Amino acid sequence: MSKPLIVITGASSGIGAATARLLSAQGHPLLLLARRLERLEELALPETLCRKVDVTDREALREAVREAEERFGPADAIVNNAGAMLLGRIADQDSEEWDRMIDLNVKGVLYGVRAVLPGMLARGAGTVINVSSVAGRKTFPNHTAYVGTKFAVHAMSENLREEVASSGVRVITIAPGAVETELLSHTTDERIKEDYQAWKEAAGGALDPQVVAEAVVYAYRQPPEVTIREIVLAATGQQG
Template identity: 80%
Template sequence: MPKPLIVITGASSGIGAATARLFSAEGHPLLLLARRLERLEALGLPDALCRKVDVTDRAAVEAAVREAEERYGPADLLVNNAGAMLLGRIADQPVDEWERMLDINVKGLLYATRAVLPAMVERGAGTIVNIGSVAGRKTFPNHAAYVGTKFAVHSMSENLREEVAATGVRVVTVAPGAVETELLSHTSDERIKSDYQAWKESAGGALDPDEVAAAIAYAYGRPRNVTVREIVLAATGQEA
């Protein structure tokens, strides 16, 4: 029996790419969304529809999901992984960095969710996994705007879970600590980047993205009448 479609945003690197590889190996068709099409195609995964889509473009997200569903059938899992981590202090961080994080981390998550949720509710089945963060549960220096977006992810996820629980749709938050991804490289303040890297090394390194992908697969693989509401994971040496 063919396996159902899985949609992954921010699939060109890090957690998204690791999750794509894992579910592809399990035989699922995929819709992979990211701004870097060449990175998606370089994954070389079978039955993977790769589309250059910025999650802040709601119409493009909707169109890609409809195209994939026409080819592979209804989306059974959405992994809302696309995100930006731009660290800085509220007093001097460029305001456009706040706006970019809010657009991607909050609005982009909502846009992708809307693209799959009504059909999931109608079918009475489906899973949405939102990638939160330990920074969606506690604060960190130089993280104020980013923390705000991740607290939003956690609260929206829980509220959505309450909304759809009776319909059979599952909502899961996966909240990693520091992960070896490209996220830090987008921060514009070199001192903050250096301090973050030193903090990560002092903890003995960060999580491998494959570990986060495995957590996503674990939650998705539970029986349909079981929702793992939240998974929080971090490198053992990460104290905070």
């Protein structure tokens, strides 16, 4: 029996790419979305549709899901992984960075959910997996706007779960601590980046994206009557 379609946003690197490899190896057709199409195609995964989509573009995201479902059948899950971490002090951080994080980390998640949820509700089955952060549960220095977006992901996920649980749709939040990804490179304040890197090294390093991908897949592969509502994971040496 063939496996159902899974949609992954932010799949060009880090957690998204690791999750794509793992789910593909288990036989799932995939829709991979990211702004860097060439990185998606370099994964060279079978039964995979790659599309250059910024998740802040809700129509492009919706159209990509429609195209993938026409090819592979209904989407059984979405992994809303696309996001940005732009650290800074509110007093002097460029407010455009706040806009980018709100658009990507909050609206992008909502757009991803909206693209697949009506079909899931109609079928009475499906899984929404939102990749958040430990920063969606507690605060960190110079993280104010970022933390706000990740607290929003946690809150939206829990409220969505309450809305759809009786319809057989599962909602899962994955909240990793520091992960070895490209996220930090997008921060423009060099001092904050240096401090973050030092903090990470003091904790003995960050999580490998593969570990987070395995948590995603573990939660997804539970029986449909079981929802692991949240997984919080971090390097053992990370205190915060």
